[in-house]
Amino acid sequence: MKELLWLIVALPFSGALILALAGRKLSRLTCSIIGVGTVSLSAGLTILAGLDFMGNNPTGKPYLQVLWRWIDVGGLSPDIAFHLDAVSLTFIFVITFVGALIHLYSAQFMWKEDGFSRFFTYMNLFIGFMLVLVLADNLLLLYLGWEGVGLCSYLLIGFWYKNPDNGYAARKAFIVTRVGDTALAIGLFILFMTFHSLNIREILNAAPGTWGIGSGIAVAVALLLLGGAVGKSAQLPLQTWLPDAMAGPSPVSALIHAATMVTAGVYLIARTHVLFELAPIVQTTVAVIGAATLLIAGFSALNQHDIKRVLAYSTISQIGYMFLALGVGAWSAAIFHFMIHAFFKALLFLGAGAVIWVLNDEHNMFKMGGLRKKLPVVFWTFLIASGSLAALPLITAGYFSKDKIIWLAYVGDKGSVVLWLAALIGAFITALYTFRMVFLTFFGTTKAEPSARPGTGMVIPMLILAFFSFAAGYIELPENMGHVVLFSGFIEKTLPATATIHLGNSTELVFQLIAGLAAISGLFVAYKYYFNKPYPAAVPERNALQNFFFNGWDFDFVYDKMIVTPIVFLSRIDKDDFVDLFYKGLASLARALNIVLSASQNGRVRWYAMVIAIGAILTLTLIFYP
Amino acid sequence: MNVPMEQGILLAAILFCLGLTGLLVHRNIIYMLMSVEVMLNAAGLAFIVAGSAWGEADGQVMFIFILAMAAAEVSVGLALIIQMFKKFRSVDINKASTMNG
């Protein structure tokens, strides 16, 4: 089945192509069948290929499929080739599987919208590019996927193009991530100059022999790759685009801005982990960025009233956890959290989408309430996902993935108390804002009546995701709780295991208790302040500090003043190109001379005759009396 | 009789200056044409004087050449003047300056 790897990628692309060419002539049903069908087929093929890969390949030897030579110039010869190993298999599984579910959900969610076929074109295109990104065997092809998903993100955020705000959010997303992409591109230049290849495995094999640990160039490359990663994954300092990206339809937020694309940075760092290990200082930076981001975004999530923006900040925060894990060398923990996060965060967005859908585009949580009875399925699935996000101990998948990161943040050989504390505080805040959201939305008095109920097309994906948000955690259990290592065992065929200081099971138990306690106390505080509390159905009032948090720590304000305003100002004062002034000056000079000389051309014959005579006399005088 | 060259040339120069002055002071184009004729003949006289002084026939050849040219010029010039008179109803040269040429 592995030979069909190319088909997994080709199917979504072909769906996009058909929809782009013929979409407007096809009925909505046909469009959705093509859109959902191609991605589902991909998902099916992925599962078959995955079983094949895991079953017949105990050592986890990567599988390479070369399609054609893309470019071949002066030593640069990247192929269009796919590389399947444990990490990329995990990613393509999540992408196609969650992607197919979200496609199914969107078929109903978007049914009444204009541009139905356009939506599925973009979505399919996105799945295709995302698969290229994670399957690429060289960095240039990875870059293709990388930019491609950025494009689809742009197109889908701006899907409702008639509102200029959406267009602005879309452009912001594209441009901010492109800043990171450009850093990544420069990183590629350095890598190519050093290794004369962009093939990932060749680079990873050659790097340790070429660069010493901590050498300047290794640090530079790792920093540049990190630049790309923070852009795509909305980490400090390029996180500002993600909350605005919520302008897109909810399934888009679920697929692109929660489950898949924003984790591309995690993938990139995990994929090029050798380079980061060669630059320990950058790896520490990764951890610090992760820790800082998870706290900053957590505080911002706590002060939102728009349900999707809560989820957006929570996504930033959870990816912060993944970065923290990468930074302390807990590679498999990061990937594990990515997978679990994809399940529960996609589900949360789908649930939020359903709520917004039935409440006729109401985003403000303070205007919701009491939906528990009206929308039982949405409520229960949302609750499971929230529990997972808040990492409620033992009963949720999120607990096992996040607890592993918190534990390794302390016990990993690159971990420290500070990182552990940040992660712990983050866990508390996560539980707090998650249940604040749940209580405001589903409990209390009913403030708005749902106008419809989500249909089966929307409910089925939510149920499946709910199952995974609950059960997927049990494939990886800590040492003192059964010690299941299905997942990390699988990933560690590709990525190195985490080096840890062994502290023993009892210590681990203490840490687990503390982490569990943090989550539960978050839940408790949320319960105390938000459960059945009569908040007015409006945008809540905020004090200055809360406003600061609400506005994402005013990063946007600073960037606007520091970068956007000067550029716009420069453009405005020099619209007509000052270089042209020089040439215009030349033209004016010529015209002035013309005026002077043409004054002498007055048409009076006698004047001419006199000038000739005077000229003749002068000439003669000059000749004879020089 | 042999006129010294200086005197001949002086006469030619005086004639030329008279012609030039006439050209400059008159607005009537017929007078101007006549002044040009005077200037041409002054030049011709200078040629002849020089030719006789050096005993060469070239001076006379040139004079005949100038005569022929003057005749041609007068015929064209008079035709132009008639056209101009038809157009402007005047022989005032300043009236014909509308083309700035």
Next chain:
Amino acid sequence: MILIWLIILLTGSGLLAWLAGRWSNTLPRVISLVANLFLLGIVITMWLKSVPGTEGQWVSSYTHAWVPGFGIQIKLAADGLSLLMLLLTSFMGIISVLASWKEINKNVGFFHFNLMLVLAGITGVFLALDLFLLYFFWELMLIPMYFLISIWGHENKTYAATKFFLFTQASGLLMFLSILALYFIHGANTGVYTFDYEQLLGTNIAPNVAFLLMMGFVIAFTVKLSTVPLHSWLPDAHTQAPTAGSVILAALLLKTGAYGLIRFVLPLFPQASQQFAPVAMALGVISILYGAKLAFAQTDLKRLVAYISVSHMGFILLGIYAFNEMAMQGVVMQIIVHGISTGALFIIAGALSHRIHTRELAQMGGLWSKVPRMGAMGLIFVLASLGLPGLGNFVAEILILIGSFPSNQLLTILATIGLITATVYSLRIMQKVFYGVKHKEWKIADFGFREMVVMGSLTVVIIWLGLFPSPVLRLSENPVRNIIEKVNQSQTKSAQNEAATTDYMSVRRLMKEQHFNTKNKNVNTKE
């Protein structure tokens, strides 16, 4: 032999179109379309027949005496590089004829005469191997283009046409001066007075003179390439020209500058080019960033696209002077893909302004729902111009950047920032034209069948170049390698010369020191 027929075909069909314009408006269009299709057919046949990697440098050549007394020949030759340029010329020729099918209704015959004559001039420049002939074709491009702008242009056409003419003419004269100087220097050196490119290669010129002569060529070519600060004719000319004129200007005329730099400046003045390289690369980077900044500031759609050209041409200059195969191949690629992507943007801008009679961005907005096909096409080519991977422009830009990086890291990094600025100005087009709020209820037609054929073929080509660029790159591989080798050889040669002079100096010093010791002196001189 076939090469001269290409030019005769273009000129002849131009004359025919002019004649035919007396009787019908459609006939000239058909004639030029057929002629261009024919040209494309011939060039493709030549491409398929040419065996890549064969030893002879020229795929096809033609030589005939013109003014033997002055050593002027009609010498045409095509290698892979010229073939690619011809492919682009004929393809964009077809596109521009189709694009102006409905737009031009005044003096159709004369319009097509001028169009074909410009194409003939461009073809000539891409083929000429005699410098006098090169200058002849260089001027031949100019005059019909002047007419295209000044007769069929928009509201400010005379100003734009005159500006275009003056810039090109003045810089062309500088080139002619350099050509003459080269002619006389070569004649004085060898006694053979000739304008033949191949004989003039390797003329022995004093370095500072060579630098001056090179600057003559460089100025002519960079004016065409619209490098900052010689770019200011371009926005006016592009904005005022009719659609076909803008397409030909952007897709072909600018490229004669790039071609000239590659074909003539580098091989004729390799050492001077080495000296000039840092300045040229810096100018390229300035063009990229400054062009982008100006593009961002514009409110006139065509003017915006024109400044995009300035920005993209900066990449070409950067790549040419990086002196390595990768960057140079990127340049070749950029020449082609920029022609296609910017040509397409001009067609869209032209079609739009033809329909709504304004080019002001402020008047547009929300057009996607009205003209979805136009919007989709706009999206594709906007993405191409911001360098989205998978489309041809990405291959070009990434090759140029990766290739230039080892030559000059700082400048390449600055140029890479151009990718961000490209995103900013490109997305602005989408936002202002197709997205956002409708400012007016335009009643306009979407792209029809003919326009979709045009745009569809451009789309196919740009995607093909993005995913399978190899056939194109292979065609230009040998010529590019030859030129790079020539430049790099001269570098090593000059290094050797330098080494030789220092040796000589040291010998002299030794001689002085051991002035009295004749024995030692002899030994040292031998050393």
